Amino acid sequence: MNAIGPIERDYRAKRVEVRERLYPTPKAVARIKPMKAMLRVTDPEIKELVSQYKAIDIVPWENATRAERIKAIKKQVSSKHHVSIALLEGTCRNRKYVQARDECAYRIHNEVENLSLAQIGRAMGGRDHSTIWHSIDRHMNRIKRGDVQ
Secondary structure (H helix, E strand, C coil): CCCCCHHHHHHHHHHHHHHHHHCCCCCEEEEECCCCCCCCCCCHHHHHHHHCCCCEEEEEHHHCCHHHHHHHHHHHHHHHHCCCHHHHHCCCCCHHHHHHHHHHHHHHHHHCCCCCHHHHHHHCCCCCHHHHHHHHHHHHHHHHHCCCC
8 A cells, every 4th residue: 555645745845945945957958969060049048058169069957967957957956056076076085076966966966857866866976875865964954953054
């Protein structure tokens, strides 16, 4: 029997609502295609992505590969926290970097489907699955306390 009750249903709905408010799903992912002409884009968010590359192809989030989604999440988190991707994947234990790393692991866990904790750990710079689990747990606690911007 796999039925859930009304309390669990409300709890899950609240979690989804909070996740969408804190981390809205991106409209598209930038996929670099060499030797292509520049695309004409009208959406300002996508235009900003296009301006970062000379030759680019815009892919809807639903059609992006796992690696592209992970790369996009890392880029968003690193720009939000003003941290380079190398420091995001690094071993520095400064609070600023650790919190960014925790958010990145949490978002990859929730937004990229069918990834094990070990796979997320490899994507986050070769971390152990238990480290990723602890990062996700710490970030969830920060969300519950309201410490996330």
